[in-house]
Amino acid sequence: MRTFSDFLAVSKRKLSAEQLAAVESDVATVVSAGAGSGKTTVLSCRFLRLIMEEKAKVDEILTLTFTKKAASEMYERIYSLLKSVSEDEGPVKEALASFSSASISTLDSFSNEIARTDSARYGISRDFDILDQDGEERLIKKAVSTLYESEKEVMLPLSRIFNPDSIYSDLFLPVSSNVTILTEFDPETESNIFISFLNRIEKIYLDYAFSVLDEIESYKTSAMEDSIFFKKDGVEAIYRIRDYLASREYEKLPRFNLNQARAKIYSDIKAVINEKWRPLLPLLISIKENLALDQRYMRAFSAFIALLSSEKRRMGVLTFSDVSALALRILSDNSLVRAYYKRKFRYIMIDEFQDNSSAQKDLLYILSEKECVSGTGVPKAEDLDNTKLFFVGDDKQSIYAFRNADVSVFNNLKNEIVSIGGKHLSMRTNYRSEPALIDHFNRVFPHVMRREEISPYERIQEDFFSSSAGRDLSCFEADFDGVLSREPSFGVSASVTYALSEEMVDEIEEGDDSDDELLAEAENEAEYIATLVMEIVQDDAFAIPSDSGKRKASYDDIAILYRTSKSQMPLEKVFRREGIPYTVIQSNSITVEALSADIASFLSLLVFPSDKKSYLAILRSPFIRLGDEAIMSIRDAFSSEELIGEPFSHSSSAFTEAELERMKRLRSFYLSLRADMGRLSAEKIIDRLYYESGYSSYIESKMSLSSYKEHYEYLWEIARRAENIFDFLSYLKAHLDKPDRLDVDLLRIRMGGIKLMNIHKSKGLEFPIVILAGANSKPKGGDYSRLIHSRYPGFLALDQSREKGISKLFYDFERRRLEAEAKRLLYVALTRAESHLVVIASGDKIRKGSLASLYDMPAREDERVNIRTFRRLSESQIDSKWESANTFDAFYTKESVVRGTYKDDKAGVKDLAHDNDENYYDTGNYRKLPDFGNGVDELLAKHSLYSDFGTLLHSALEAHFNKISAPYYENENLGEEGERKINDEARNVLERFLLSDFYKKHVLGNETLSEERFYMPYEGKVAEGSIDLLVLGNDYNLVVDYKSDREMNPDFHKGQICAYIKAGEGMLGKKCYGVLLYLRSMESGPFWDSEGKVIEL
Amino acid sequence: MxxxxxxxxxxxxxxxxxxxxxxxxxxxxxxxxxxxxxxxxxxxxxxxxxxxxxxxxxxDGVLRPVDSLTRLLFSRHLIDSHSEKLSYFIPDRSHPEILDRMVYYIASALPGLEDEEALNAGLEKDVAFLKAEYDSFLREAGYYEPSFISSLxxxxxxxxxxxxxxxxxxxxxxxxxxxxxxxxxxxxVDCSHLGSLTLYENEKQEIRNVFLQIKELVKSGVGLDEIAISTAGYERLRPYFERESYLLDIPLSFMLGKSPLSYPAGQIFSLIDEIHSSSYDIESLKKLLLNASFPLRDRGNAERFILNAISMGISRRDKADRYRYADKGGIYHDLSHYVDGISSTSDPAYLINQVKSLFEKLLAPRQFEDDEEDERVLSFLMRLLMAFSEKVQEFRRLGLLNGQVPLFSLFLRYAESVIYVPQGGKDGVRIYPLSEATGVYVPHHFVITLNEDEARKIKRGSSYLSDYELVKERSETDITENLLASYLALSDDARFSSSTSTYNGYTLPLTLFENVLKAEFLPDSYTDEHIILKEKSIDYDLYPLQKLGHLNSIDGSLSVKHDSEDMAGSLRVTWPEYDKSRHMFSSSQIDKYSRCPFLYASDSIFRISDSRSYEIDSYPALEIGSRLHKVIELYFKKGGGDVEEMVDKYLNLVLDLWQKRKSLDRNLDVRGLSSDVIALSDEMRDYVYSKYRDSLILLISTLLEKGTSFCLEEDVKGEIAGLAFVGFLDCVINHGESVEMIDFKTSYVPKDSVQFDIYRMLYEKDKGKTVTQASYATIKDGKVKRPVKFMEEDELETLVSAVADSIAGGDFHGVNSAAKCQNCQARGICRRRYFVR
Known part of the structure; x- marks a missing residue:
């Protein structure tokens, strides 16, 4: 296969015309690619084309994705595609060989690479680490507490507004997420910027206020009773209002009492007052209040930001936003780095660009600057190389505003790229979903995504923010212009079902069983979904395409998506109960359930043995499950401030035998874990706790409890990241009872079943059947914050007014963006479905702000949608479904599998020889040898240093033979004098040795090997030994073993020496003898041959 | 073979x-x-x-190989004395914080200085300078750098x-x-053929299956010493291997040890640094003083110190060093003396001496002797410290180390990089980092987690530099293929595997293999335990741990409770000691019981709210409320006066007292605080003052508008439904024959409380005056709320008597209501709202 066209001709995957246009585009291109339109195919084929046409080498194409997962999938896709194009030689083969150098990554990790090139210029060590969220929070808390201590005065204005808890969460945490390590925050300047912002915004709204007044006046007719509007003075009052406005006495402005103005003639004027005048007042008052108040708190901000940055520099750590900022700054400032990366990449492809920020776009623009231009900062569109960039995105799928993604960036990009001669292409065909679903989308989304008209008040905001940001921010809504569909799959009837609570459709009469508590909404919905999925897997109506036509759906084919985590736990519970297999992608409810609380209690009691609360919790937990009577009987233990006595040592006559036994056993288990607190890692401690206590068996015993199995895996993962049990416990306690999403991805040994995930996690995925659960639930509402932090005007300040007018301005601005994002969230959710879609809404009416509020009307109007209803059940109706314990003792009583053996065949020659030396008979009559000189023996006895000294002598002799410097023995217990004596004596021994008859007769003049180590076979084992001195003679070799013993008892060592002799003979292939040399007297023992026979030498 | x-x-x-x-x-x-x-x-x-x-x-034995400590000290010297000459590596000198970090960077760069990459001019100068300095140091101090091969x-x-x-x-x-x-x-070895790679969906599956395969080998009689695992993610995956070893009962022998700092003795070393650098953060102190694996000399004393500090609200060392006041047994005194000494000294001999003294002072005389491995680690660390000290002295002798450098953090950094190989526990399946087993004969070799990123073994020239800094393309040699081929050559049974996602995220399996096989799973009784139970199947292996857990649960969690139904979370027992006629009731008890009987039991019977706290409560709401009450009480009892002036005075008074851990009692006399109340911090004082001053003024002014005769903190006693009651009224306004009752709340007004109904009944009987109305006043906004609607007397009596009977009958069941259970203080000990109850 030589050319890309050849590839297209033979490839199984045929590209459509619109896909081909994208793949073949050779100029800067923005591709608007709808859901299911084949983005990954286009990107990977374009990669292949660039390689095949030799436009670039593997490492010259930068491919960026939004998530790590997408990056690795892209990597694999491209690699497989290249591999499928088999070639003996040529560019593809070359590309495959060098594929490990391909740059396919997320923008974050690419920024990380750039940031390291020149971070030192900004005071950051180039081997910086990335801070995780916990680490960042710890750093911020530490900075806040340092400021309280060191900068009391500066913190005073803030201490009065924020309590020590909220100052972290409501103030400094958001402050830190709005600055980076490069932020230079000068309080004076910042204060002036804020004041000038207030002045500008005041002027704009003041002008607007006058124009509203004009409007009010224009509607006024003589028939109106002036007093209703203007109290006493009629028209003249308008002038007074103008005066108030002109003199900025906003607090005096009237709120207009319209209660009495009921006549029709008032309707226009009332509308103006309600819609335009009323929102103005608090804003104007707030602006004035904020202008009047002093801005000294800016000094605290400044101190905090400086402290945070300096701490990061000291520790060498950065957050992801620091890294992004740094990467952008380096590319802006450092011409060498800039030139390098510009040169390095000839093509840049970016997926999911709608989820990127303006800073990220800037970075890509820099990389695409024409080679001939050597600018700084962000290049203008006209300075871009118009062949380099290739963006793929879908404004309808932008759902990451909370991570600073900005859909207006993508929307504006299209125009800019076209303006430099690039292309804007669209891929409108959805290959994923059946045509019937596409038809439904085409009916629903024009309605959902229609643009609401904005009020003049809001229009001013949009304009103002855009002018502050220096770019158009108003295009934050996505357009839906219809989707084209593929051919339907044969024999499958795709379906859309909209299931609502009965209350929403029919008038429900109140039943008489009012005492019976009704299931909570999410629980009720979960019950319904469980019956629904059972229907799906049994009913042909939900059949899906298969290789052989169609087949019944299985649990694996279903995904349940939701916007808020409320839906998840009830679903898990019901699925477990019903034995419906499922996999959750992220768990939310771990810390509000018993397992976490029980583990936290046990760990807490390990750390604090007098923690009453934890003790009581454990007594009632599956760890022991003490009876109530027994617990009640030891309540005196709880009567004082501190727990009386050691945990699990309490008992009374109310305890049964079994309970006493359980207490005893748990106590010893508790004590063994306590002793291991610092020895075992946190995850090992909880493993012991969970498995050995029998908690895991308890959970296994009931299908309905088995979701805890997965909870445990999550806890384990968190524990693994903690440095020790203390850190894990404090993490757990901080999250207990709070339904936080834990930032952990779990791997599973067995996957499969229904997938449960939030809509964000479903992005980029597709499923034969999608159920959108909890469509009628609303996300947690935002709140006005005192801290004003907006990316657009780019400042940090406090709203100090009571009316929250300024905060509201910002809040409204963000809110409109979030509302637009909700539409896109619905789009993402629904377009995940291939064959069947079910949307479920519970409650008594559609709630504003929910996804159902967008979907309800157009869905009901689509006649092909199956509308279903479901009932609200009571607790008693499902109580019987929770089954009892399920045990199977026969399994647990069988023999457990063997552990295996370790066949150790290694040993030391000495040990083996002494273990069974048959030649040795201990007669006990040993000749005592003389003391060492210098009074050394006294020291050795006193400090038990015989073996140390023996080693020293060996080393001294070895050093002599190996011609290295002599060892020096140090031991501070000996003192200087003692140390000197010992070392002197070692030297003396060496000298005596060199003067000895033994040395002269047997060593001098011969070659030697000192400390010769070896392995040898010995009684079926591999034995290790070391010959102190091996003298290489002409006729025979001699093994010399030094002894510093106090008594002469050569027979004891005979076995060992004989083994050494054999080793010597084996290694050198020459006759060998052996002898012991007693270093105290320089006497030798008998000379032996390898059989232990004494010989004369 | x-x-x-x-x-x-x-x-x-x-x-x-x-x-x-x-x-x-x-x-x-x-x-x-x-x-x-x-x-x-x-x-x-x-x-x-x-x-x-x-x-x-x-x-001739003259040169020694340079080690990581020597590089570290050399780098420290270089940064301290010549950082200005490294103008490329440290271009910006306005952030001196970077220098400490650069020590480690330079130390890690040293072995690569001889790599022959072409560098740009600025860099070349720095690298040449570094190299010259390093060479001259090596020469003078008698070392060789193993990677500088040109001089061989x-x-x-x-x-x-x-x-x-x-x-x-x-x-x-x-x-x-x-x-x-x-x-x-x-x-x-011949590396022309690598065989096939087994591919798993994820790492967890891969590891479990490898262990199951090992289990199969073991069952067939293969010795543990004949099996080894080589893994590309050795450090990262170590906990997972340890876990599988624990679950499946396969002993492992890790061929690369761990940092000695991960053992208890080592943790004490790290904690010394953590405590010092965090200004004695209470959480760090807890880690040292509450860890039962440290053989502390006086554990009781240590725990008391922590509890005292918490009750005094001290979370770190402040300028006044308030920890001293919490230190009854002198533990903080000793600890801070040594920790400060150790952390700041630049004298190596003193450092050793202080470390030894700290261990002697802090630990029991036998120190770690009760555990052989711990003791060995301590000796290992002490030897390491001595070696460190000797090396420092050597550098000082050579004039290479600034006399002012604090040594301890440098030592810790060194100790982090050192590996301690445990003496015990070697008789298991060996686990090697990927390239460590090269050349070792392994009969059954599992070469696993061969994912593209981690498994690639590539020699990169000048790896301490970024790509852009090299003038030409970097030299790279990839030895991965040869490495794997060598495993194949030295094993009778080498099995390669990989996965497509890891604990770190997503990945690509190593692309060197021609043949990729999809993994098949072995049966596993952990994964399929529910199937075993449901289908009553015994065709699985049972592990000792499963057996142990099951035995323990049979006697515990799986046993049926004999006295009450645990699923309801109820404590329903007879309570013979309870005597209705002698029990003194209060309205809050009735309210609490009505809200949740179990909450009542936890509070009134088990007295959970009296527990000492182990965490510093940063927002002591209850105490704040009671101080604010006192301000109003003081105003009315001390003769009124100008509201603004008096509120200022009294609010300052109660807050000052609180900061001194004092309080006003019922007679407005000064008393000490009980130890479970946390002292007020400065910042909280500022906050309370600013938040409540104006609203207190507003509230008192509103009350003054309501009448002229006030009675505060008045107690009433009497009987309702035959039971004895006592109550304390926050404020009673006299209107002649009738009175009006006001109860102060800090922020929230309770719903469904019988407080005023009980107070009214008691008051009318006790004082003989009619109560015309009762309202709550919230201090937060200074407003008096709409008056409450009173309950009929017989209705109240019925309710009270029903509650009393239930208490006497020992009915302490937990309610199950999302609204009531939210933020309930007994949530942690109640099982009612949990799925596992």
Whole structure:
């Protein structure tokens, strides 16, 4: 296969015309690619084309994705595609060989690479680490507490507004997420910027206020009773209002009492007052209040930001936003780095660009600057190389505003790229979903995504923010212009079902069983979904395409998506109960359930043995499950401030035998874990706790409890990241009872079943059947914050007014963006479905702000949608479904599998020889040898240093033979004098040795090997030994073993020496003898041959 | 025995000297030689590459190899004395914080300084300077840098044969660098065929399945010593391996130890630093003083100190060093003395002395003697500290280390990089980092987690620099294929595997394999335990841990409780000691019981709210409320006066007292605080003052508008439904024959409370006056709320008597209501709202 066209001709995957246009585009291109339109195919084929046409080498194409997962999938896709194009030689083969150098990554990790090139210029060590969220929070808390201590005065204005808890969460945490390590925050300047912002915004709204007044006046007719509007003075009052406005006495402005103005003639004027005048007042008052108040708190901000940055520099750590900022700054400032990366990449492809920020776009623009231009900062569109960039995105799928993604960036990009001669292409065909679903989308989304008209008040905001940001921010809504569909799959009837609570459709009469508590909404919905999925897997109506036509759906084919985590736990519970297999992608409810609380209690009691609360919790937990009577009987233990006595040592006559036994056993288990607190890692401690206590068996015993199995895996993962049990416990306690999403991805040994995930996690995925659960639930509402932090005007300040007018301005601005994002969230959710879609809404009416509020009307109007209803059940109706314990003792009583053996065949020659030396008979009559000189023996006895000294002598002799410097023995217990004596004596021994008859007769003049180590076979084992001195003679070799013993008892060592002799003979292939040399007297023992026979030498 | 080994045995027999990549490989070869040929073998005939290098470099034993500590100290010296000359590496001098970090960067860059990459001009200058300084240091101090091969005398290579050089980065580098290769003999494995790779969906599946395969081998009689695992993610995956070892009962032997700092004795070293650098953060102190694995001399004293500090609200050392007041047993005194000394000294002898003294003072006389491994680690660390100290002295003698540098953090950094190999627990399946087992014969070798990123073993020139800093493309040598081929050559049964997602995220399996097989799972009783139970199947292996857990649960959680139904979370027992006629009731008890009987039990019977706190409560809401009450009480009881002035005065008074851990009692006399109340911090004081001052003024002014005669904190007693009650009224306004009752709340007004109903009944009976209305006043906004609607008297009596009967009957069941359970203080001890109850 030589050319890309050849590839297209033979490839199984045929590209459509619109896909081909994208793949073949050779100029800067923005591709608007709808859901299911084949983005990954286009990107990977374009990669292949660039390689095949030799436009670039593997490492010259930068491919960026939004998530790590997408990056690795892209990597694999491209690699497989290249591999499928088999070639003996040529560019593809070359590309495959060098594929490990391909740059396919997320923008974050690419920024990380750039940031390291020149971070030192900004005071950051180039081997910086990335801070995780916990680490960042710890750093911020530490900075806040340092400021309280060191900068009391500066913190005073803030201490009065924020309590020590909220100052972290409501103030400094958001402050830190709005600055980076490069932020230079000068309080004076910042204060002036804020004041000038207030002045500008005041002027704009003041002008607007006058124009509203004009409007009010224009509607006024003589028939109106002036007093209703203007109290006493009629028209003249308008002038007074103008005066108030002109003199900025906003607090005096009237709120207009319209209660009495009921006549029709008032309707226009009332509308103006309600819609335009009323929102103005608090804003104007707030602006004035904020202008009047002093801005000294800016000094605290400044101190905090400086402290945070300096701490990061000291520790060498950065957050992801620091890294992004740094990467952008380096590319802006450092011409060498800039030139390098510009040169390095000839093509840049970016997926999911709608989820990127303006800073990220800037970075890509820099990389695409024409080679001939050597600018700084962000290049203008006209300075871009118009062949380099290739963006793929879908404004309808932008759902990451909370991570600073900005859909207006993508929307504006299209125009800019076209303006430099690039292309804007669209891929409108959805290959994923059946045509019937596409038809439904085409009916629903024009309605959902229609643009609401904005009020003049809001229009001013949009304009103002855009002018502050220096770019158009108003295009934050996505357009839906219809989707084209593929051919339907044969024999499958795709379906859309909209299931609502009965209350929403029919008038429900109140039943008489009012005492019976009704299931909570999410629980009720979960019950319904469980019956629904059972229907799906049994009913042909939900059949899906298969290789052989169609087949019944299985649990694996279903995904349940939701916007808020409320839906998840009830679903898990019901699925477990019903034995419906499922996999959750992220768990939310771990810390509000018993397992976490029980583990936290046990760990807490390990750390604090007098923690009453934890003790009581454990007594009632599956760890022991003490009876109530027994617990009640030891309540005196709880009567004082501190727990009386050691945990699990309490008992009374109310305890049964079994309970006493359980207490005893748990106590010893508790004590063994306590002793291991610092020895075992946190995850090992909880493993012991969970498995050995029998908690895991308890959970296994009931299908309905088995979701805890997965909870445990999550806890384990968190524990693994903690440095020790203390850190894990404090993490757990901080999250207990709070339904936080834990930032952990779990791997599973067995996957499969229904997938449960939030809509964000479903992005980029597709499923034969999608159920959108909890469509009628609303996300947690935002709140006005005192801290004003907006990316657009780019400042940090406090709203100090009571009316929250300024905060509201910002809040409204963000809110409109979030509302637009909700539409896109619905789009993402629904377009995940291939064959069947079910949307479920519970409650008594559609709630504003929910996804159902967008979907309800157009869905009901689509006649092909199956509308279903479901009932609200009571607790008693499902109580019987929770089954009892399920045990199977026969399994647990069988023999457990063997552990295996370790066949150790290694040993030391000495040990083996002494273990069974048959030649040795201990007669006990040993000749005592003389003391060492210098009074050394006294020291050795006193400090038990015989073996140390023996080693020293060996080393001294070895050093002599190996011609290295002599060892020096140090031991501070000996003192200087003692140390000197010992070392002197070692030297003396060496000298005596060199003067000895033994040395002269047997060593001098011969070659030697000192400390010769070896392995040898010995009684079926591999034995290790070391010959102190091996003298290489002409006729025979001699093994010399030094002894510093106090008594002469050569027979004891005979076995060992004989083994050494054999080793010597084996290694050198020459006759060998052996002898012991007693270093105290320089006497030798008998000379032996390898059989232990004494010989004369 | 594999063929490649036979070749090596022959070479040994021919008296050739062999060099293998690692010490383990050399020993493995000799071991096998002795086993197979039944002959002894000298260590001088087979050696590890680093010993071989030492022979080449040592030049008559004069030079020593440079180690990480020496590099670290040299780098410290360089940064302290010449950082200005490193203008490329440290271009911006306005952030001195960077210097400490740069010490570690430079230390790690040193071995790569001889790499022959072309550098840009600015960089070249810095690198040349570094290299010159380093060379001169090495020369003067008598070291050699093992990676600086250019200075080698390669004539010494001749008698040696390098075995499998292409599977070792170090050997490959040597071969590349040495220009004259005449003296070098090599023997390599054939790497033309790698076999197949088994691919798993994720790492967890992969690891579990490898362990299950090992279990199968063991069952068939293979010894644990005949099996080894080589893994690309050794450090990262260690906890997962340890876990599988625990679950499946397969002992493991990790061939690379851990930092000694991860053992209890080492943790004390790290904690000294953590405590000091966090200004004695209470959480760090807890880690040291509440860890039962540390054999503390006086544990009780340590715990008391922590509790005292918490009750005084001290979370870190402040300027006034308030910890001193919490320190009854002197533990903080000693600890801070030594910790400060250790952390700040630049005298190595003093450092050792202080560390020893701290251990003696802090720990029991036997220290870690009760656990052999812990004791060995402590001696290991002390030896490390001595070696560190000697090295520091050596540097000082050479005039190379600034006398002012605090040594302890430097030592810790060094200790972090040191590996301690435990003495015990070696009799298991060996686990090697990917390239550590090169040259080792392993009968059954699992080479796993071969994912593209981690498994690639590539020698990169000047790896301490970014790509853009190199003028030409970086030199790279990828030895991965040879490495894997060497495993294949040295095993009877090598199995390669990989996965597509890891605990770190997503990944690509190593692309070197021609043949990729999809993994098949072995049956596993942990994964399928629910199936075993449901289908009553015994066709699975049972592990000892499962058996143990099951036995324990049969007697515990799986046993049926004999006295009450646990699923309801109720405590329903008879309570004979309870005597209705002698019990003194309060309205809050009735309210609490009505809200939740279990909450009542936890509070009134188990007195959970009296527990001492182990965490500092940063927002003591209850205490704030009671102080604010006192301000109003003081105003009315101390004769009124100008509201603003008096509120200022009294609010300051109560807050001042609180800061001094004092309080006003019912008679407005000053009393000490009980130990469970946390002292008020300065910042909280500012906050309380600013938040409540104006609203207190507003509230008092509103009250003054309501009347002229006030009674505060009045107590009433009496009987309702035959039960004795007592109550304290916050405020009663006299209107002649009738009165109005006001109850102060800090922020929230309770719903469904019987407080006013009970107070009214008691008051009317006790004082003989009619209560016309009762309202709550919230201090937060200074407003008096709409009056409450009173309950009918007989209705109240019925309610009260029902509650009293239930208490007497021991009915303490937990309610199950999302609204009531939210933020309930007894949530942690109640099981009602949990799925597992």
């Amino acid at each position: 594999v063929r490649f080994y036979e070749k090596l045995f022959d070479l040994i027999d021919e008296k050739k000297k062999l060099v293998l990549p690692t010490e383990q490989a050399a020993r493995s070869l000799m071991h096998s030689y002795v086993q197979n040929r039944g002959k002894p073998v000298s260590f001088s005939s087979v050696m590890a590459f680093d010993r071989f290098l030492a022979i080449l470099f040592a030049r 005398d390669n004539s010494l290579c001749e008698p040696y044969i390098l075995v499998m050089p292409s599977s070792s980065i170090e050997m490959t580098t040597l071969l590349m660098r040495i220009k004259d290769k005449r003296n070098i003999l090599t023997l390599d």
